[in-house]
Every structure is written in C-alpha cells, then in structure tokens.
Amino acid sequence: MNQKFDLLSTIEYGGCSSKLPAGLLSEVLKELPVAVDPNLLVDVDTHDDAGVYRINEETALIFTTDFFPPICSDPFEFGEIAAANALSDVYAMGGTPLLALNLMMFSQEKIPMHVFGEILKGGNEKVREASALIVGGHTIDDHPPKYGLAVVGTVHPDKLITNAGARPGDRLILTKSIGTGALVSGQKNGLSKPEHYRMALHQMKRLNLNAAQAAGKFGVKGMTDITGFGLAGHALKMADASQVSFRIHTGQVPLLPGSFDVFEKGSIPGATFRNLEFTGKEVHFTRSVGYNLKMLVHDAQTSGGLLMAVNPDHADQLVREINLTDPDSGAVIIGEVLPRSPRILYFE
Amino acid sequence: MKIIDTNGFKCPQPLIMLKEGLQEMEKGENVTIYTDNESSLKNLVTYLRDQGVEPEVSSNEKVHAIVTRRPEANLIDTDPAAYCETGIVVNNYVVCIKSELMGEGDPELGKVLMETFMDNLKLQEQLPTHVVLYNSGVKLAMKQSSVCSSLSELEELGTRVMLCGSCIDHYGLQYDIGVGMISDMVVITETMAIAGHVIYP
Numbered sequence: 001m002n003q004k005f006d007l008l009s010t011i012e013y014g015g016c017s018s019k020l021p022a023g024l025l026s027e028v029l030k031e032l033p034v035a036v037d038p039n040l041l042v043d044v045d046t047h048d049d050a051g052v053y054r055i056n057e058e059t060a061l062i063f064t065t066d067f068f069p070p071i072c073s074d075p076f077e078f079g080e081i082a083a084a085n086a087l088s089d090v091y092a093m094g095g096t097p098l099l100a101l102n103l104m105m106f107s108q109e110k111i112p113m114h115v116f117g118e119i120l121k122g123g124n125e126k127v128r129e130a131s132a133l134i135v136g137g138h139t140i141d142d143h144p145p146k147y148g149l150a151v152v153g154t155v156h157p158d159k160l161i162t163n164a165g166a167r168p169g170d171r172l173i174l175t176k177s178i179g180t181g182a183l184v185s186g187q188k189n190g191l192s193k194p195e196h197y198r199m200a201l202h203q204m205k206r207l208n209l210n211a212a213q214a215a216g217k218f219g220v221k222g223m224t225d226i227t228g229f230g231l232a233g234h235a236l237k238m239a240d241a242s243q244v245s246f247r248i249h250t251g252q253v254p255l256l257p258g259s260f261d262v263f264e265k266g267s268i269p270g271a272t273f274r275n276l277e278f279t280g281k282e283v284h285f286t287r288s289v290g291y292n293l294k295m296l297v298h299d300a301q302t303s304g305g306l307l308m309a310v311n312p313d314h315a316d317q318l319v320r321e322i323n324l325t326d327p328d329s330g331a332v333i334i335g336e337v338l339p340r341s342p343r344i345l346y347f348e
Numbered sequence: 349m350k351i352i353d354t355n356g357f358k359c360p361q362p363l364i365m366l367k368e369g370l371q372e373m374e375k376g377e378n379v380t381i382y383t384d385n386e387s388s389l390k391n392l393v394t395y396l397r398d399q400g401v402e403p404e405v406s407s408n409e410k411v412h413a414i415v416t417r418r419p420e421a422n423l424i425d426t427d428p429a430a431y432c433e434t435g436i437v438v439n440n441y442v443v444c445i446k447s448e449l450m451g452e453g454d455p456e457l458g459k460v461l462m463e464t465f466m467d468n469l470k471l472q473e474q475l476p477t478h479v480v481l482y483n484s485g486v487k488l489a490m491k492q493s494s495v496c497s498s499l500s501e502l503e504e505l506g507t508r509v510m511l512c513g514s515c516i517d518h519y520g521l522q523y524d525i526g527v528g529m530i531s532d533m534v535v536i537t538e539t540m541a542i543a544g545h546v547i548y549p
Contacts, residue, residue, distance in 0.1 A: 247529065284529070286477065287506030339513055339522075341530040346508070 005115045007070035007078055008188060010144035019068075019228035019271070019300065022237075022278040041160060042093070048163045048241065049089040049225055052155070060157045064089035066227075067103045067148020071184055071302050072201055075115045079122020081204040082147045085227065085303035087130050090153030091212035092225040092306060094161030097130045097153040102137025105146040119147050130207055165221030166242035166309035170337040173315065175211040175322055175329055176305025178231050178296060179259025180204055185269040186262035196258030202328070203256065204303040210326040215308050218318045222337075226304030230275040232297045232345060235307060236282055239337075239344045242309070247346045248297075248335035250289045255296060263292040263299075271300035283345040297347065309337050349378040354388065355411060362388045363395055363428030370399075373418040381414040389414070391431040399424055440544035442478045443469065445485035448493075450549050462488070465549050466498035475507050476547070478539050481528065482512035486519065491526035499527045510536060 035043060041060055042052035050064030066086040070078050083100075090097045102123060106116050127134050132151070166172075183200040186192030192200075208225060215223055224238045231253065239246045275298040285294055310318050315333055322331040338346070352369040354362035362383055373379065383389050389405065389412045396403045396416055403416040449458025450465055466488075469476070479502060481489055488495050489511055503509050509528035516522060516530065540546055 245529065247531075247535075284503060284508070285506065286508045287475070288477070339530045341511070342525055342527055343529070346529045348508070 003112065005075065005112055006073040007075055007115070007145070008073045010111070011069045021274045022229050022233060041157065042162055049092040050153075052093060052160060052162075054157050058156060060155050060160060062090050062093050062095040062153040062155055063151075064153075065103065065148065065150040067105075067146050068302070069144050069146050071180075071204065075118035076122040076125075077201055077205065079119040079124070079147060080126050081122075081201070081303050082119075083123035083126035083149055084205055084207050086149035086151055087126065087132070088208045088225045088227075088303060088306075090151055091208040092161070092163075092223055093153070093155060094159050094212065094216050094220075094223065095153035095155035097127070097132035097151050099152045100127050100132050100134050101150040102134060102139075103146075103148050103150060104137060104139040105142035106139060107141055107143035107145070110143045111145060115145075119145070123147065123149065126205070126207065130209060159216060161215065161220055161223045161308075162241070163222060163224040163238040164241040164243075165223070166238060166244050166246075166337045167222070168244055168337050168339045169312055170222065170309035171312050171315035171333050172235075172246060172248065172335040172337065173308045173310060173319055173322075173331055174226070174231070174253065174305055174334045175208065175308075175331040176203055176206070176226070176301075177254040177256045177259075177330055178226065178299055178301055178304065179256035179262075180301050180304065181230075181269050181271060181299040182259040182262040182267070182296065183256055184302070186258070186265075186267050189267045191262050191265050191267050193258055196256065200256050200259075206303075206326075206328060208306050211306050211308075211322045211329060211331065214318060214321040214325060215306065215310070217321070218310055218314045220308045220310050220318070222309035223306055225306050226301045228271065228300045228302075229278065230272070230298040230300055231304075231307070232279045232283055232347075233275045236279050236344050238307060238309075240282075242337070243340050245338040245341040245344050245346065246335055247338050247348065250285075250293050250297065250347045252332055252334045253293075253297060254330050254332055254334075259296060259299070260292055263295055268295055269300065272298045275300060279345065282343055283347065284343045285347045289347050294347070305331075312336070349380060352379060352381045354392075355382055355384045357383075357388070358385060359388055359391055360428040360431065362392055363431050366392055366395065367423070367428055370418055370423055375418055375420050377418045379416060379418060381416075382411055383414070384411050395426070395428070395431050398426065440477050441474075441547060442480060442540060442543040442545075443476045443547045443549065444540065445479065445481045445488060446483055446548065448484045448487045459494070462549070463494055463498075466495040470498055470501050470505065475502065475505055477543070478508045478510055480510045480512075480531075480536055480539060482515050482536065484515075484519070486511050486515045486521065489526060489528045490521055490524040492524065493526065496526040503527055510539065512536060
C-alpha cells in the first residue's frame with residue numbers, strides 16, 4: 001500500500017484560481033497578431049472556450065487545453081477534476097471530445113511517483129467516460145505539480161455553439177452550483193465542513209456531457225462554461241461577445257451548500273478579488289445583493305457548469321431535460337438576456 | 349438585565365431570538381436587544397409594540413440598542429417571519445418617471461423641476477430600489493441629458509435604473525443611452541407590482 005500524499009500541501013492557489021487576471025491577459029494578447037482564415041470559425045477574438053476550425057462541410061475541429069495545480073488532496077480525484085475541466089471546453093462549444101493528450105508537470109524529487117500514476121489514472125477515467133481517447137502526453141519536471149489535457153473534439157459546423165450566440169429575450173440557464181473556489185479555500189483553512197467539501201469535489205468531477213447534449217437538442221446558440229473567471233467573469237465575456245446585456249437574479253443562482261458560510265467567515269480567495277476587479281464597472285448590483293453573494297458570483301470555479309442562453313419558450317423544458325438525464329444536475333434558470341445596455345451585467 | 353445580541357443576524361433570526369428570549373424571562377424583567385441591521389431594528393420595535401410594551405432605542409454608528417421589559421401579559425404568539433415582510437414593504441419604493449418633464453404646464457419649468465427632483469432624490473436617506481423611465485421619460489437617461497449624471501450617481505449607490513426598451517426604440521435612441529438597464533414591460537410591471545410604494549413625481 002502506497003503512502004497517502006496530500007496534494008493540497010504543495011500549493012497556495014489550486015485549480016482555476018491559478019489563472020492569470022483576465023484584464024492582464026487581454027492586455028498581452030491584443031499585442032499578438034490574430035490568425036485569419038475563412039475556415040477559422042471561432043478565434044481568440046471573442047475569448048471563447050476553444051478554437052474551432054472547419055475541415056469540411058460536415059466537420060469542424062474544436063481544439064482546447066486546460067491545466068492547473070492541485071485542487072484537492074487525492075491524486076486520483078485531482079486527475080478526474082482536471083480532465084473533466086479540460087473536456088468541458090469542447091462541450092461548451094456543442095462538440096464531442098475525440099482525442100486527448102496528457103499535460104503534466106511533476107517533480108519526482110518532491111512527490112512519490114505513485115502519485116503521478118494516480119493522477120493519470122484519474123484523468124484517464126474521465127476521458128474514458130467522455131468516450132474519447134488518450135493518445136499521448138508530455139511531462140516536465142516542475143513543482144508544484146500541474147495536470148490537465150489538450151483536447152481535440154468535433155462538431156458539425158451548423159451545430160457549433162459559441163459564446164457569441166445569446167439573443168435578447170433568451171433565458172439563461174446555469175447547470176452546476178457555484179462555490180467550488182470558496183469550499184476549496186475553506187478546506188485549506190479548516191472552514192469547510194467535510195460533507196460540503198465532498199459535494200464540491202463530486203460536482204467538479206462531473207462531465208458537462210449530458211447538459212451539452214440537451215443544449216444541442218434544444219437549439220441553444222449561445223453557451224460557455226464557468227471556470228476561473230467566475231460566473232460574473234464568464235457571463236460578462238459571453239454577453240460582450242454576443243453584444244447584449246445579461247440580467248441575473250442573484251437569488252436564483254444555485255450555491256454549493258456551505259460556500260456562503262465560508263465567505264461569511266471571511267475566507268475569500270484572492271482570485272475572487274481579481275475577478276471582481278476584472279468585471280468592474282461593467283457590472284451593476286442592486287442594493288439588495290449582499291457582499292457575500294457579490295463575492296460568490298466572482299468565485300473562481302473549477303470544472304464549473306455550463307451557462308446557456310435559450311429561447312424563452314424552451315427554457316423550462318430544457319431545464320427539465322438536463323435534470324432528467326443527469327440526476328446529479330441542478331440546472332436552473334438564473335436570468336435573461338437584454339438588449340445591450342450601458343452595462344453588461346445586471347445582478348438583481 | 350437580560351441581553352439579547354442579534355448582531356450579524358438577518359430577519360427573521362433576530363425576531364426568533366427575541367421571542368425565545370422573552371419566553372425565558374420573568375414578566376416585567378428588563379431586557380436590552382442589540383442589532384446592527386436597520387430593517388431588523390424596525391421589525392423588532394414593531395414586534396415589541398405589538399406585545400404591548402414601548403421600547404426605547406439608542407443608536408451609535410453601527411449598533412442599535414433597544415431597551416424595554418418583558419410584557420406583564422402573556423406573550424401574543426405570532427410568526428416572527430411575518431414581521432420581516434412588513435420590513436420589506438416599509439423600506440422599498442420605486443420612482444416612475446413617465447415623462448421627461450415634471451408636472452404639466454410650462455415645459456421650461458418642467459425641465460428645471462425634474463433636475464431639482466433628481467438632485468434631491470439621490471440625497472434621500474432611503475433611496476429608491478428602482479427608478480423606472482418610460483415614454484419620453486427615457487430621454488432623461490441619454491448621455492446628453494442634464495439628469496444623466498444624477499441617475500448614474502443613483503445607480504452607483506445601488507439603485508437599479510430601468511429603461512423601457514420599446515420606448516427607446518420608438519424615439520430612436522438606441523445609440524445615445526448613458527445610464528440604465530434596458531427592460532421590457534414584463535419586468536417593469538413586475539417591479540411596480542412588488543414595490544412597497546411607487547412615486548410618480
């Protein structure tokens with residue numbers, strides 16, 4: 001029996017909390033030349049979840065990657081979460097994952113080698129669940145460890161779902177609760193109850209597969225997944241790409257149990273503040289939205305849910321469909337799409 | 349003297365704590381209740397008055413202290429949560445602006461009155477939850493409007509400024525909006541229907 005190794009002991013920020021601030025990133029990226037090609041259906045311009053390239057009338061490739069430092073103690077679970085998170089970008093574009101490469105940074109001097117194996121096994125398990133194939137990978141000696149995938153998926157060009165497809169009048173559906181960042185930081189500070197932390201881990205491991213399939217079935221055109229920039233950050237990018245504004249009913253946003261308490265006790269990760277700074281003036285909160293909720297909608301999510309904009313006539317049906325096909329899912333309508341207003345996000 | 353400290357709790361928790369506290373006390377015994385929440389203060393005072401005692405309130409910047417005594421009579425059994433509802437109604441109002449001018453008569457005067465009203469609105473201790481602008485009222489939210497800055501200040505203070513989308517389309521103002529959230533009549537009707545009261549200046 002191998003000795004237990006606590007991956008959380010290696011890091012300060014884990015999971016998608018380790019993203020660079022969105023504002024800084026756009027500053028650098030705008031200096032770079034933008035690839036232009038008629039077959040490039042989604043480029044970096046709209047800050048979407050993945051790049052999409054049409055190879056023929058029937059097929060477009062979705063190409064994406066995501067990796068990060070440990071989000072939890074157990075190596076196998078870390079592998080599962082990192083893989084679910086990387087695969088999610090393909091689902092967010094309406095596609096099906098096809099091939100994946102392991103990306104690993106790992107120091108054999110600092111961490112026992114069996115941990116390496118466990119992480120890969122966890123990742124492999126999720127890729128298998130997604131019916132995709134791991135075809136190789138790359139490892140670099142580095143500490144703290146980082147793991148993730150580069151993923152290629154496919155989508156019919158007509159079935160492509162982007163973050164630029166939300167239209168005024170659409171309802172907004174969120175398919176997973178928010179608060180993973182809160183509960184993980186609470187775990188590190190001894191403020192998360194074990195059962196709440198377990199629920200967060202369970203949710204992070206879940207694939208967005210069923211929710212994405214349901215979205216395709218109901219003709220959803222605008223979708224993104226909620227990760228490091230938090231609900232507010234990703235909603236902002238989606239509304240901006242779609243040239244609309246979103247109105248979100250904060251009271252309807254599903255919260256992981258215990259996440260509010262962690263923030264109430266004052267344990268708010270730095271990523272939350274970075275995200276708040278990023279959304280800045282583009283977001284308006286009514287007075288009735290309290291401080292903790294305002295921070296929670298900026299909480300960095302790891303392997304978060306899908307945010308989709310759907311025709312109002314189909315919204316209730318779609319929510320039912322998602323929750324039926326995935327009994328663990330807690331999809332709810334959290335708001336609606338408005339014509340572009342002076343601000344991009346309005347939280348009630 | 350008994351002390352009930354409800355600091356940090358939100359309605360109906362302070363009322364439940366007060367109710368439980370009173371039940372444990374001797375009739376006529378003195379009690380001080382602390383709260384750091386405006387609405388809870390109002391609700392606690394209303395509850396105590398309903399129980400037949402007159403509370404005395406003293407406040408510093410953060411905390412209110414309510415001094416009173418356990419009623420001589422038996423406590424009237426009521427649902428604490430019901431007092432929270434009252435709190436919301438008392439605190440919540442919506443301002444509806446149905447025209448770019450305030451009042452009927454000389455348009456010049458109407459414009460000045462509207463500017464003065466907006467200047468004063470943002471100074472109110474109790475700010476409106478929403479300012480709803482419709483018909484020619486939406487023109488006030490345009491960048492070039494003389495009250496646009498007052499509306500922006502209200503928005504900064506957490507008031508939701510709502511604009512009638514069809515009205516903006518009707519007047520062809522889509523590209524001039526300086527402040528506010530474009531809404532439809534469904535949202536506007538809902539907002540007015542749940543408001544504690546609605547002010548039409």
